[in-house]
Amino acid sequence: MEEEIILEGVIEDIVYQNKENWYTVCVLDNKGEPISCVGTMPEVYEGENLQVIGIWCTHHIYGKQLKVSTFNKSLPQTVQGIEKYLASGLIKGIGAKTAHKIVARFGTDTLKIIEQEPLKLTQIRGISKDKASKISEAYHSQYEFREVIIGLEEFGINPTYAIKIYKLYKDKTFNIIKSNPYILIEDIIGIGFNKADEIAKKIGIEDNDPNRIKSGILFVLNKFANNGHTYVPKDILNKECQILLNGDKDLIENAFLSLSFDNKIIVKVIDDNTIIFLTYLYYGELNIATKLLSLKNGYNPSKELLPKILNYENEIKTIEHELNIKLVEEQKQAILSSLTNGVTVITGGPGTGKTTTINALLEVLKECDCTFSLAAPTGRAAKRISETTAEQAQTIHRLLEIGYVQDSKKQIFNKDENNPLEVDVLILDEVSMIDVVLMNAVLKALFEGQRLILIGDADQLPSVGAGNVLKDIIQSNQIQTIRLKQIFRQATKSAIINNAHRINKGEYPISNEKDTDFFFMNKSIQQEIQHIIPDLILNRVPKYQRVNALKDIQVLSPMRKGLLGTIELNTILQQILNPSQKHKPEKEYRTTTFRVGDKVMQIKNNYNIPWKIFAKNKMVIDEGVGVFNGDCGIISNINSDVIEVMFEDCKIVDYEFNQLDELELAYAITIHKSQGSEYPVVIIPIHSGPPMLFSRNLLYTAITRAKKMVIGIGLQETMCRMIDNNQEIERYSNLKRHLEIISEQLLC
Numbered sequence: 154m155e156e157e158i159i160l161e162g163v164i165e166d167i168v169y170q171n172k173e174n175w176y177t178v179c180v181l182d183n184k185g186e187p188i189s190c191v192g193t194m195p196e197v198y199e200g201e202n203l204q205v206i207g208i209w210c211t212h213h214i215y216g217k218q219l220k221v222s223t224f225n226k227s228l229p230q231t232v233q234g235i236e237k238y239l240a241s242g243l244i245k246g247i248g249a250k251t252a253h254k255i256v257a258r259f260g261t262d263t264l265k266i267i268e269q270e271p272l273k274l275t276q277i278r279g280i281s282k283d284k285a286s287k288i289s290e291a292y293h294s295q296y297e298f299r300e301v302i303i304g305l306e307e308f309g310i311n312p313t314y315a316i317k318i319y320k321l322y323k324d325k326t327f328n329i330i331k332s333n334p335y336i337l338i339e340d341i342i343g344i345g346f347n348k349a350d351e352i353a354k355k356i357g358i359e360d361n362d363p364n365r366i367k368s369g370i371l372f373v374l375n376k377f378a379n380n381g382h383t384y385v386p387k388d389i390l391n392k393e394c395q396i397l398l399n400g401d402k403d404l405i406e407n408a409f410l411s412l413s414f415d416n417k418i419i420v421k422v423i424d425d426n427t428i429i430f431l432t433y434l435y436y437g438e439l440n441i442a443t444k445l446l447s448l449k450n451g452y453n454p455s456k457e458l459l460p461k462i463l464n465y466e467n468e469i470k471t472i473e474h475e476l477n478i479k480l481v482e483e484q485k486q487a488i489l490s491s492l493t494n495g496v497t498v499i500t501g502g503p504g505t506g507k508t509t510t511i512n513a514l515l516e517v518l519k520e521c522d523c524t525f526s527l528a529a530p531t532g533r534a535a536k537r538i539s540e541t542t543a544e545q546a547q548t549i550h551r552l553l554e555i556g557y558v559q560d561s562k563k564q565i566f567n568k569d570e571n572n573p574l575e576v577d578v579l580i581l582d583e584v585s586m587i588d589v590v591l592m593n594a595v596l597k598a599l600f601e602g603q604r605l606i607l608i609g610d611a612d613q614l615p616s617v618g619a620g621n622v623l624k625d626i627i628q629s630n631q632i633q634t635i636r637l638k639q640i641f642r643q644a645t646k647s648a649i650i651n652n653a654h655r656i657n658k659g660e661y662p663i664s665n666e667k668d669t670d671f672f673f674m675n676k677s678i679q680q681e682i683q684h685i686i687p688d689l690i691l692n693r694v695p696k697y698q699r700v701n702a703l704k705d706i707q708v709l710s711p712m713r714k715g716l717l718g719t720i721e722l723n724t725i726l727q728q729i730l731n732p733s734q735k736h737k738p739e740k741e742y743r744t745t746t747f748r749v750g751d752k753v754m755q756i757k758n759n760y761n762i763p764w765k766i767f768a769k770n771k772m773v774i775d776e777g778v779g780v781f782n783g784d785c786g787i788i789s790n791i792n793s794d795v796i797e798v799m800f801e802d803c804k805i806v807d808y809e810f811n812q813l814d815e816l817e818l819a820y821a822i823t824i825h826k827s828q829g830s831e832y833p834v835v836i837i838p839i840h841s842g843p844p845m846l847f848s849r850n851l852l853y854t855a856i857t858r859a860k861k862m863v864i865g866i867g868l869q870e871t872m873c874r875m876i877d878n879n880q881e882i883e884r885y886s887n888l889k890r891h892l893e894i895i896s897e898q899l900l901c
């Protein structure tokens with residue numbers, strides 16, 4: 154670890170200051186020697202005395218500078234210091250000229266006068282009574298802000314969070330935090346239970362504090378939700394909470410009651426088991442079930458559509474003629490169901506004709522003058538469906554017109570029950586990736602009489618977010634589901650597709666045959682695999698296939714950690730594919746170095762971040778907000794403020810440095826993150842890892858991402874073990890049950 158040093162001096166110059174996050178670059182006069190300091194330094198002004206603690210670092214353009222982690226400041230003592238301080242823009246209404254006049258009059262007493270006897274300022278020409286009191290007010294409010302920042306620092310809250318907290322609570326900051334620091338979890342993005350708990354300890358809040366116990370329970374429930382569960386059995390939740398909170402059982406039981414009373418959790422007894430939901434997930438699943446059944450039951454084909462349905466066989470013949478294809482029975486059923494039912498699910502593995510069915514269906518819909526929208530959960534999936542259907546498709550977020558919610562964890566969709574989608578039919582692709590929250594939002598924007606068609610492969614990994622939406626819908630048997638099973642001749646030529654189906658059935662893949670697109674390289678030493686992967690990307694694959702090494706070849710690893718995990722592989726691949734060069738800008742952030750030319754991925758949904766698309770002449774031709782989990786791009790520029798990323802759809806996004814925890818290098822990504830994406834070539838290191846993770850559907854998902862070539866590399870026996878491991882990790886979800894129960898109630 155580099156050694157922290159302490160320096161003191163007067164701020165000579167504020168070179169740069171971002172007033173939103175207070176990222177500051179300033180020059181400190183340290184006994185006559187100018188020192189460049191950078192870091193989050195709220196409300197520092199020229200002329201002030203600063204004591205800074207930080208480490209030395211070297212910026213590739215600006216040279217040696219002190220990266221400040223903590224600072225203290227005191228008011229300037231000298232006449233020159235005070236004048237500089239006042240002239241710095243700190244107080245509205247005082248510029249350089251007025252500052253000079255005030256200091257010339259009051260000398261080193263200036264600040265005391267402003268604070269305690271502001272009326273004396275009226276002795277100076279040009280300062281009225283009103284202006285004098287405004288100057289005093291501005292001085293006080295910045296003083297209060299500074300006190301809060303310093304006070305919060307004592308609770309272990311760094312200036313970045315302190316600013317956000319002060320902005321929200323203002324002069325009530327201390328009262329609110331001292332009485333319940335756990336409130337920060339709900340109010341401040343980036344503060345979770347562990348951080349709030351640390352703050353609480355510093356304040357002296359006891360372990361048995363009811364707010365702590367309640368927050369701990371919600372924290373555990375959220376942890377389960379992040380792993381895909383919509384509820385947790387009470388006995389499991391109890392155990393986890395006792396470990397986390399060291400709390401006694403009665404206190405936890407009381408907290409359950411209190412949370413339930415406050416409508417934060419829902420407690421249900423199902424088949425003698427008590428299960429606990431976060432409220433939004435309980436109602437999310439309930440609303441999905443209710444709405445799906447109301448769409449199912451509320452749809453009656455219109456007078457215009459009925460003759461087409463009756464004359465369906467002829468309609469199909471026309472479409473077959475137009476598309477020059479003979480649809481199989483299942484495909485025809487899928488189309489008929491989409492015309493006659495309010496909700497239809499079309500599911501099948503790769504190459505079973507899903508896209509062809511959508512294409513035929515779109516023709517029928519156009520024939521019938523039905524309006525439709527096509528959407529998918531990720532930008533990549535939407536782009537793919539646009540390409541294969543030649544119809545405009547968009548992300549579900551865009552379709553629902555996601556709103557801009559500043560400084561809030563909540564997402565808002567403009568399309569909802571009050572402002573529904575105005576189409577006859579909504580077609581959603583890659584539904585296996587849709588979680589409860591998103592499906593609920595989609596269904597809110599539909600009304601009885603509209604039709605919903607859900608397309609997906611239920612054998613893919615389930616959604617990253619909570620719920621098991623597609624599987625629950627299919628397994629409930631309450632929604633018309635068409636299973637496409639036939640693998641078409643065209644598709645059977647591909648070893649990737651054949652092997653995907655073999656794996657899905659529990660059979661081992663056939664690899665390395667002549668003219669195949671499916672390879673497996675048996676290698677047992679992980680370090681050797683680390684060397685081979687870059688060679689494959691740079692040399693061997695581009696010789697065999699016409700592909701762009703950076704864009705078209707994707708390494709998909711089962712894990713983040715370990716020698717073949719994404720973290721290690723990204724470091725190696727970055728060194729080889731985009732090495733450090735003298736004039737290539739880079740930015741270190743935590744353990745990652747981001748460099749111009751790097752392939753990166755957004756790792757969480759950010760609904761607020763602005764993007765722009767530029768024409769060649771640098772004119773903005775489109776702009777909006779939102780970059781989503783899994784979106785990939787290339788770093789196109791780095792300057793002293795931001796990292797600029799160009800995403801695959803030419804959207805340019807500026808990341809401020811404090812947003813960099815949303816970005817990761819993406820030379821290698823996890824299989825989970827690859828869901829819904831397709832790449833020409835996929836390289837999958839398969840060596841060793843936890844059996845829970847190394848499952849059949851993980852391998853199936855990885856392989857079905859590839860269009861032209863799959864290269865597995867590692868231990869064949871591990872791959873076989875993955876195929877044998879069909880134990881899907883149980884997801885606690887309740888949608889299937891809701892669908893069954895509500896259907897039964899509707900029948901009664």
Ligand SMILES: Nc1ncnc2c1ncn2[C@@H]1O[C@H](COP(=O)(O)OP(=O)(O)OP(=O)(O)O)[C@@H](O)[C@H]1O
Pocket residue numbers: 478479480481484501502503504505506507508509510641642643644
């Ligand atoms: N009825 C059919 N008769 C003959 N060939 C068909 C038929 N339906 C689809 N195909 C062909 O089968 C291949 C796979 O079809 P399609 O792309 O529609 O499947 P998919 O399920 O969307 O595949 P993936 O999930 O891999 O994208 C294509 O070459 C398509 O032209």
